[in-house]
Amino acid sequence: MIRTYALLAWTWTRAAAQYPVSFALMTAGGAVVGGLDIAAIWVIFANTDRLAGFGLTEVMFLYGASQLAFALADLLFGNLDRISRHIVSGTLDVMLIRPASPFVQVASDRFTPHRIGRSIQAGAVLAVGLSRLDVPLGRVWMVPVMVVSGIVIFTALFTLGGALQFLLTAAPEVANAFTYGGATLTQYPLSVYDPRIVRGLTFGLPLAFVNWQPGLYVLGRPDPLGLPSWTGLLSPAAALALAAVAALAWRAGIRRYRSTGS
């Protein structure tokens, strides 16, 4: 499965490399679009020292961790949100009769390597945030763990969004509210939101495990809702649980799918 994915993604990368100038500009464009978020954060902190109890470097750390996870998930699996187009145009039928997983084919179709620009921007913000924070070595190991868990969580969201499009072929944008919405939601400390929303994101849709709970652990800060500090260590478990749900939903979608017949 991984081999097929790598082969297909590499094919699209070679195709993109045929237009090096366009590729470089689009990569830079992705970094600039991401840079807008940082400009917004800068404007906010030009007006205040603390936002919902957090300072600029802490927000940069939380932003970088979630956006790096999202950008990598988007690079690798973001094209799952194109499935409604495959359904409408009938190309999903072609994928289903090929001897390769339809999930891998949809995810790697039109693989867009220039999305790496966004990851570089987010990674840079994370690095700057971390370097200014003085995190003790005993807790810094959690940073790569939270990024990988975040990638799994966002990939699961893209998969759920793709599965949803089997039902909502005419309105694929609804899925964006969950995928891109999830990325936007985790840009800021969750303490800005209503505690009821944060509870929903902890015990329901586990977006709090992308950067909030593990981030609190790394920062050594108590949870405003009173959850124990080891809650952040549960990120990988939460990510795997959501991934299992997403896999079931995707399978149900593929099973339920009926060709348009054209």
Add this chain to the structure above:
Amino acid sequence: MTVIPGHGAAVALYPRLAWYGFRRHATYWAAALAGAFTNTVFGVLRAYVLIALWQARPGLGGYDVAGAVTFTFLTQAFIGPMQLFGGGLDLPERIRTGDVALDLVRPASLQLWCLSEDLGRAVYLFAVRGGPPTLVGALLFGIVAPHAPAAFLLSVALGVLVSFAWRYIVALATCWVMDDRGLAVLSMVLTTFFSGLMLPLSIFPGWFGELSRALPWSAMAQVPADVYLGTADPARALGFQALWAAVLLALGALMTGAARRKVVIQGG
């Protein structure tokens, strides 16, 4: 049925195009509602961030917390009609395929043709993509009532005009740059940041704030929202928008002429 000769046909043409633009977008009502749903969800997220900021700095930028929340949902409601993420015109696609040669020889102004269709689109999206975010914002957080409803509607109309004039220039620039995607990204970056969609321009610091408020993009979201909230003098605000609309439409008209000559030079 007889064809109306002369000037009368041209006068009837543009309202009809506007009606077609309206109907075309009304066909994809599910997509419009999905867009409204997404705009609403993002509005809720943005509102919480702004509430946290206004709790730290009450009265910032001349708004109270209710004003900041209203600003958020209004600007989310503008995304559809003002097409703040760009696009909405067929022109770049028609330039790439060469179909624009046909558009340029039609006995009607290309700019007015596109404008008419775009106004029809904007009216439909104002209702379908503007209503839900405003309504949900009002139910969840409570938003303030419009300060001057008539001036606000006029300001929205002028905002759509500025938005069209800008997107038309970006679309027509494809004739020279040939890469419409890069232009689209550049336009999106400028529009989302300098329209006030990400954060109110009134809290941008120093000279950067002054500059951002004087640029044309502020006419697309910041100014109509300020007219709604009563934080801008309506006459001045409408004048600012009208000025930018005139400048950008004139620039677009000049570019249309240049594009027509360029197409002839290339042999069509």
